[in-house]
Amino acid sequence: MIRTQNIKLTANEFFRLILSIYLKKRWWLLAWIWILVIILLLGGSIGLIEIFLLAFILLFQVIIVAQYWFYAHSKDNRIYLMARYYEIDSDQVVELMEDGTSSTIKTERFIKVMKTPKYYLLYVARNEYVYLPVSAFQSLTDREWVEDEIINKIGK
Numbered sequence: 001m002i003r004t005q006n007i008k009l010t011a012n013e014f015f016r017l018i019l020s021i022y023l024k025k026r027w028w029l030l031a032w033i034w035i036l037v038i039i040l041l042l043g044g045s046i047g048l049i050e051i052f053l054l055a056f057i058l059l060f061q062v063i064i065v066a067q068y069w070f071y072a073h074s075k076d077n078r079i080y081l082m083a084r085y086y087e088i089d090s091d092q093v094v095e096l097m098e099d100g101t102s103s104t105i106k107t108e109r110f111i112k113v114m115k116t117p118k119y120y121l122l123y124v125a126r127n128e129y130v131y132l133p134v135s136a137f138q139s140l141t142d143r144e145w146v147e148d149e150i151i152n153k154i155g156k
Contacts, residue, residue, distance in 0.1 A: 001089040002146060004136040008083040015072035017131065020116050022068065033057055086132065090149045093122070093130060105130065113154045120151060 009017070023030070037057060040050050071077065083098040096102045105124060114121040120132040137143040 001087055002142045003138070004086045004088070004132070004142075005138065006083050006085050007131075007133055007136050009081050009131075011073045011081060014077070014080055015069055017116070017119060018072060019065065019068050021114070021121070022064070024114065024116070030061075033061065086130075086136070088146055088150065093150070095130065107150055107153070110150075110154045113151050115151075120146075122150070122154065 037054060040046065040054055043050070046054075079097075084095055087094040087096065090107065092104050092106050094102060094104045105122075109124050110122045110130075111125070112123045114123070114129075118134055120134065121129040122132065123129045132146075134143065137146065
């Protein structure tokens with residue numbers, strides 16, 4: 001069994017995490033938006049309609065980032081920011097929080113995994129995941145074991 005170090009996200013780390021998830025899922029939409037912006041800017045003379053369209057497109061992106069920021073800093077989401085650690089074996093992942101609560105997830109319940117540079121996100125539903133920071137493992141051997149026994153087997 002592997003036991004991770006204590007994990008405690010700050011609101012800003014949580015914001016960066018959920019924003020990176022959004023960018024990984026919606027990169028194609030952002031690419032099309034910026035292609036449209038470049039086409040509008042290079043298309044010659046810019047009229048009033050193009051200015052409104054550019055303003056709307058850019059404002060839309062600012063609103064999305066602001067929504068994620070407010071969500072990450074909301075008091076309703078303090079459970080994500082609570083300190084925790086994980087006990088992992090080949091059959092289950094047990095999450096133990098600082099307030100004494102715990103939850104157990106059988107490894108066969110994970111439906112997919114998303115890797116970011118700093119986290120493993122183990123999904124149990126479309127928008128529900130367990131986040132495991134890469135830095136939370138006690139050693140490289142522990143991390144490699146989790147990758148071999150849990151991460152690589154999800155979705156197979």
